[in-house]
Amino acid sequence: MxxxxxxxxxxxxxxxxxxxxxxxxxxxxxxxxxxxxxxxxxxxxxxxxxxxxxxxxxxxxxxxxxxxxxxxxxxxxxxxxxxxxxxxxxxxxxxxxxxxxxxxxxxxxxxxxxxxxxxxxxxxxxxxxxxxxxxxxxxxxxxxxxxxxxxxxxxxxxxxxxxxxxxxxxxxxxxxxxxxxxxPMRGPEFVTRKITMAVAKISHGLQDFVELGNLSAKRxxxxxxxxxxxxxxxxxxxxxxxxxxxxxxTHTVREFVENAFKVVGIDIEWEGEGVNEIGKDANNGKVLVKVNPEFFRPAEVxxxxxxxxxxxxxxxxxxxxKFEELVKMMVEKDLERIGKLK
Structure with a gap:
């Protein structure tokens, strides 16, 4: 052995x-x-x-x-x-x-x-x-x-x-x-899991929006x-x-957000640019994504x-x-977790 x-x-x-x-x-x-x-x-x-x-x-x-x-x-x-x-x-x-x-x-x-x-x-x-x-x-x-x-x-x-x-x-x-x-085992401090947890909580009515840093970063x-x-x-x-x-x-953080919200049936529309960019629910106009400069790195990759x-x-x-399958897997697991907590 x-x-x-x-x-x-x-x-x-x-x-x-x-x-x-x-x-x-x-x-x-x-x-x-x-x-x-x-x-x-x-x-x-x-x-x-x-x-x-x-x-x-x-x-x-x-x-x-x-x-x-x-x-x-x-x-x-x-x-x-x-x-x-x-x-x-x-x-x-x-x-x-x-x-x-x-x-x-x-x-x-x-x-x-x-x-x-x-x-x-x-x-x-x-x-x-x-x-x-x-x-x-x-x-x-x-x-x-x-x-x-x-x-x-x-x-x-x-x-x-x-x-x-x-x-x-x-x-x-x-x-x-x-x-x-x-x-789904990713730590909550990482941006991907932060997004999927937020989508699950927003879907369950436990959170209003998510704040992120550089939406254009490609990974x-x-x-x-x-x-x-x-x-x-x-x-x-x-x-x-x-x-x-x-x-x-390669996919942007913005794409990750879009794919994550699609899992719960929400299409995101973007308005503005830079720190003023917001993501809205295309159906009702509710702001679900905001940019917070605090989450930008001092030196960006x-x-x-x-x-x-x-x-x-x-x-x-x-x-x-594949990317879409990964995002779906993570959101669905967080939906399951949040559902158990409610």
């Missing part, structure tokens, strides 16, 4: 990756940061029989001794390093914490593998935010990086740490440069379930390497669109869930 350690197991990707690895017969070990409620985050949505199979290690990736001890004890075949301060907006508010977790934590995980389980395969969750102020369209593995946030900078340090250790010590360490991937949105399969494929490859996982499609042709050619990976 293969053994895997997942850092960041309580997040969106950790949830889907755990399900995938359990299906494949892995012994799954998860790193969970201690909290007052002993919360397991998204893992609490797993069926009881799956949850009971997970070996939880309470601790913090910023504690190098803890990471050393876990890797030494488990002797994993694979390590999936997903843990991070992953919210771009918060990284501007608290860059030091972001750097401590994303750079220091990654160094601790990487060193633990190097010292105590050098035959392990390590996956690092890089990000399309590395490209930031994009230097070419679409972005691929050879596109120059230009991060535009403390989060992007911290992930760039992680990316190069993985590459450096791979080349310096002949270790199997790979980077997955994943473009935006969403799901390459895929489904998290597809992307964790790509992570697994990256570690099954015959050699360590770096791969872009994306859909090669205008367009991200990934070329996943290398992953398709070398791994046989490609995304399956």
């Amino acid at each position: 293969k053994k895997a350690i997942i850092t960041g197991i309580t997040g969106q990707d950790g949830y889907y990756l755990t399900k995938l690895l359990l299906e494949k017969g892995y012994e799954v070990h998860g790193i969970v940061r201690r909290n007052s409620q002993n919360s397991l985050g998204n893992l609490e949505h797993l069926p009881k029989e799956e949850l009971e199979q997970i070996n939880i290690h309470w601790g913090d990736i910023t504690d190098n001794l803890f990471m050393d001890n876990v890797v030494k004890a488990v002797q994993p075949d694979e390590v999936y390093h997903l843990a991070a301060q992953s919210f771009v907006g918060f990284s501007f508010e608290n860059p030091r914490f972001t750097y401590d977790v994303n750079i220091g934590g990654t160094l601790n995980v990487t060193n633990a593998v190097k010292e105590y389980a050098p035959s392990s395969k390590l996956y690092f969750a890089a990000t399309s935010e590395l490209y930031g102020k994009v230097q070419e369209i679409p972005q691929k593995e050879t596109t120059p990086f230009y991060p535009r946030s403390p989060y992007g900078v911290s992930k760039l340090a992680g990316f190069w740490t993985i590459k450096n250790y791979r080349e310096s010590y002949d270790l199997f360490m790979s980077n997955g440069i994943l473009f935006n991937h969403e799901s 390459d949105w895929g489904y998290a379930g597809d992307y964790v399969y790509g992570m697994w494929k990256i570690l099954q490859h015959d050699k360590p390497d770096d791969f872009v996982l994306a859909t090669n499609e 205008d367009i991200l669109i990934g070329d996943y042709s290398k992953a398709k050619k070398e791994l046989g990976w490609e995304p399956k869930v």
Whole structure:
């Protein structure tokens, strides 16, 4: 039986990756940061029989001794390093914490593998935010990086740490440069889930409108379930390497909003521009979407669109869930959640 350690197991990707690895017969070990409620985050949505199979290690990736001890004890075949301060907006508010977790934590995980389980395969969750102020369209593995946030900078340090250790010590360490991937398990602080939750609440009469930032920002949105399969494929490859996982499609935040409201039978009409733009219910003229300048980033990333042709050619990976299907899936799950709360 293969053994895997997942850092960041309580997040969106950790949830889907755990399900995938359990299906494949892995012994799954998860790193969970201690909290007052002993919360397991998204893992609490797993069926009881799956949850009971997970070996939880309470601790913090910023504690190098803890990471050393876990890797030494488990002797994993694979390590999936997903843990991070992953919210771009918060990284501007608290860059030091972001750097401590994303750079220091990654160094601790990487060193633990190097010292105590050098035959392990390590996956690092890089990000399309590395490209930031994009230097070419679409972005691929050879596109120059230009991060535009403390989060992007911290992930760039992680990316190069993985590459450096791979080349310096002949270790199997790979980077997955994943473009935006969403799901019903996405955290509520992310714009996609903020939109789908708002649509569900507005539909149920619990909220009047939603306030958003840059409606024209373009993103390459895929489904998290597809992307964790790509992570697994990256570690099954015959050699360590770096791969872009994306859909090669781009959609604006505005399009995401339109598609989300369509799920509840509302067509959105837009008026105005910039911070004065509003989205109205085409049927009755009620304002449902407003722009709030507070939600703009200090340095904006205008367009991200990934070329996943290398992953398709070398791994046989490609995304399956289309944009409209993803939005519908997320809205319907939030409608179900809100319905249960009422």
